[in-house]
Amino acid sequence: xxxxxxxxxxxxxxxxxxxxxxxxxxxxxxxxxxxxxxxxxxxxxxxxxxxxxxxxxxxxxxxxxxxxxxxxxxxxxxxxxxxxxxxxxxxxxxxxxxxxxxxxxxxxxxxxxxxxxxxxxxxxxxxxxxxxxxxxxxxxxxxxxxxxxxxxxxxxxxxxxxxxxxxxxxxxxxxxxxxxxxxxxxxxxxxxxxxxxxxxxxxxxxxxxxxxxxxxxxxxxxxxxxxxxxxxxxxxxxxxxxxxxxxxxxxxxxxxxxxxxxxxxxxxxxxxxxxxxxxxxxxxxxxxxxxxxxxxxxxxxxxxxxxxxxxxxxxxxxxxxxxxxxxxxxxxxxxxxxxxxxxxxxxxxxxxxxxxxxxxxxxxxxxxxxxxxxxxxxxxxxxxxxxxxxxxxxxxxxxxxxxxxxxxxxxxxxxxxxxxxxxxxxxxxxxxxxxxxxxx
Numbered sequence: 001x002x003x004x005x006x007x008x009x010x011x012x013x014x015x016x017x018x019x020x021x022x023x024x025x026x027x028x029x030x031x032x033x034x035x036x037x038x039x040x041x042x043x044x045x046x047x048x049x050x051x052x053x054x055x056x057x058x059x060x061x062x063x064x065x066x067x068x069x070x071x072x073x074x075x076x077x078x079x080x081x082x083x084x085x086x087x088x089x090x091x092x093x094x095x096x097x098x099x100x101x102x103x104x105x106x107x108x109x110x111x112x113x114x115x116x117x118x119x120x121x122x123x124x125x126x127x128x129x130x131x132x133x134x135x136x137x138x139x140x141x142x143x144x145x146x147x148x149x150x151x152x153x154x155x156x157x158x159x160x161x162x163x164x165x166x167x168x169x170x171x172x173x174x175x176x177x178x179x180x181x182x183x184x185x186x187x188x189x190x191x192x193x194x195x196x197x198x199x200x201x202x203x204x205x206x207x208x209x210x211x212x213x214x215x216x217x218x219x220x221x222x223x224x225x226x227x228x229x230x231x232x233x234x235x236x237x238x239x240x241x242x243x244x245x246x247x248x249x250x251x252x253x254x255x256x257x258x259x260x261x262x263x264x265x266x267x268x269x270x271x272x273x274x275x276x277x278x279x280x281x282x283x284x285x286x287x288x289x290x291x292x293x294x295x296x297x298x299x300x301x302x303x304x305x306x307x308x309x310x311x312x313x314x315x316x317x318x319x320x321x322x323x324x325x326x327x328x329x330x331x332x333x334x335x336x337x338x339x340x341x342x343x344x345x346x347x348x349x350x351x352x353x354x355x356x357x358x359x360x361x362x363x364x365x366x367x368x369x370x371x372x373x374x375x376x377x378x379x380x381x382x383x384x385x386x387x388x389x390x391x392x393x394x395x396x397x398x399x400x401x402x403x404x405x406x407x408x409x410x411x412x413x414x415x416x417x418x419x420x421x422x423x424x425x426x427x428x429x430x431x432x433x434x435x436x437x438x439x440x
Contacts, residue, residue, distance in 0.1 A: 003083055003217075004133055005032075006100060009090040009289065010352070012061075013068040025067070035079040036068060039284075055286075072350065074107065075286040076134045086133050089289055090352065092390045093417045101130045106416055108137065110292050113299040128220055135285060136218045142263045143212075143224045146205060149256055150231050157199045164189045196234075200247045201257045203238040208264045210237055241268045290350040294333050297348050297386060297414060300423050301334055309339040319377045332374050336430075343380040344430065347371065352390045353411075361399060361411070368401070368409070375407040382408065389413040389422070 007013065007026050014025045015033035028036065040056045055073040060066055070087055077085045088103045089110075108129075111117050129137060162173060164180055170190045177189040209232065213225045238244045245265060250258045270283055298314035305312055316335040321328035334346040347370070353362045363385070371383045387393075390413075399411035412429070415422035 004086055005084070006086045006088065006133075007070055008088050008103075009070055009072065009074065011070050013070070014064055014066075016065050019064060025064070032079065032081070032083050033066075033068070035081060035083070036077070036085065037066075039077060039079060040068070072289050073286045074289050074292070075284065077286070078135070078283040084133060084135065087286075089292075090388075090390070091416050092388070092394065094394070094415075102417075104129050104134065104137070107292075110296040110416075111287065113296045114287075114292060115295065128218070131220075132218055135283075136216065136221060138263075138266075138285060139212055139216055139218070139221050140224075142208070142260070142267070143221060143228065145260050145263065146209070146228050147224075149205075149260060150228070152256055154197045154202055154231070155199060155254065155256070156197045160191060160193055162189070162191045198235050200238070200244045201254065201261065202232065202235045204241070204244055204248070204264045204268070205260055206232040206235050207237040207241065208267050211267060238268075245269075290348075293350040293388065293414075294348045298334055300419060301336070301346075304423050304427050305336070311337040313337070321373055321377070330374060330377055332378075335378070342382070343378055344382045344384065345371075345374045345378055345380060346384040346386055347374070348386045348414075351387060353387050353393050353413075355392050355396055361393075363411075371409050372403075372407055375409075381406045384410050384412055386412050386414055389415045 005013075005026060005028060012025050013028055013033070013036070015028050015030045016025075017027070019025045020027040036056075037058055040058060055071050057069045057071065058066060059069070074087050074089045076087070079085070088100055089107050091103050091106055093102070128140070132140065162176070164176075164187055166187050168188045168190065170193070173189050173191050180189050181187045206229070209225050209229055213222065213229070216222050216225065245261070248254075248257070248261055250261065266285065294314075298312075302312045302314075313335045314333060316332050317329065319330040320326040321330060332345045333348045336344040336346070338344070347367075349367060351362065351364075355361070367385065371385060375381060375383050393413060396413075401409045401411075412426055413422075414426075
């Protein structure tokens with residue numbers, strides 16, 4: 001992958017050759033460094049409260065010069081030259097083999113929990129994670145979805161056709177007939193309905209396959225694309241993507257196309273899974289790790305407590321900081337309601353804490369104010385803040401904050417490299433509280 005730079009969250013990128021071998025930096029040539037800067041400043045942000053400058057920051061560092069820091073977003077950026085920058089999440093491992101392969105595997109597992117991620121089921125064994133970058137992996141996911149659709153059968157529908165035939169069929173289009181056949185009495189310009197696979201969804205899939213055939217650098221993906229295109233020989237590629245996507249209606253009959261249409265929008269319209277969109281000469285598939293982490297943990301909780309009479313709700317609604325009038329909605333990430341009336345509030349934060357009590361472990365004051373508001377409005381003293389485990393905080397003693405008005409906030413670190421064990425240990429902590437027998 002000579003045409004690719006792989007970095008992790010919170011890494012620093014420089015174009016200063018003096019730091020080319022420095023382990024604290026990743027080096028890009030000045031030309032590619034400036035390309036990345038052009039991408040950063042050329043990206044359009046679609047939401048007022050989110051800025052690409054929050055995740056790719058250009059700043060100056062003494063003795064080094066300009067650097068670009070990477071924060072909170074993970075995925076792949078393809079620059080105008082075709083050079084790619086792959087950003088992987090910062091995941092802590094308790095063993096030496098903390099390779100990018102294992103990191104990518106965990107990240108993809110996390111992505112599957114996201115509501116808007118258009119691939120819930122795929123054969124992980126078929127993904128060449130060790131050989132492919134993230135973009136090629138996503139292409140491979142798409143190809144798996146197409147293969148599954150073909151196994152179930154491409155949908156057909158009645159499509160209006162107009163042809164100038166030497167026999168009569170359907171309905172005569174009088175105006176066109178007179179225009180075309182005034183000297184050809186043996187012909188008929190007619191319109192008729194034909195049951196055919198050349199429907200809009202199949203046209204968009206064929207267009208996607210043709211585009212990916214040009215873009216993919218993976219021999220495995222290219223081979224698969226060529227094989228799949230043989231099933232689309234009777235289908236015309238789309239010539240107007242936006243118009244054709246507007247015609248797609250996902251219902252009971254077209255449910256098989258839902259995932260594929262989501263992916264086709266990504267590939268054909270240069271869409272990402274974020275609020276950012278770039279120029280047509282740049283491609284970016286970027287995922288906000290705050291949302292990925294939140295979604296993944298919520299899914300784990302729902303699976304974890306399926307054997308108990310506990311109701312797990314994500315993004316809970318209904319409470320406001322002020323009641324008259326109702327203003328400033330409160331929306332904790334996870335609310336657990338137990339059968340005996342016990343209520344537990346949990347919030348996930350994608351942030352690396354530090355083992356320094358003087359700096360409050362890196363916990364922001366605003367987060368603590370938020371947790372305190374949850375405790376008061378939800379009338380519970382059981383508040384948990386969940387952070388990803390990192391090497392610095394590993395094996396740290398329990399972190400608990402208590403006030404004199406019965407508010408208790410406990411910190412727990414999710415070990416993403418050992419998610420099942422980590423979540424089980426959290427479950428045991430919750431079950432060890434009083435009155436647990438009433439909930440089982």
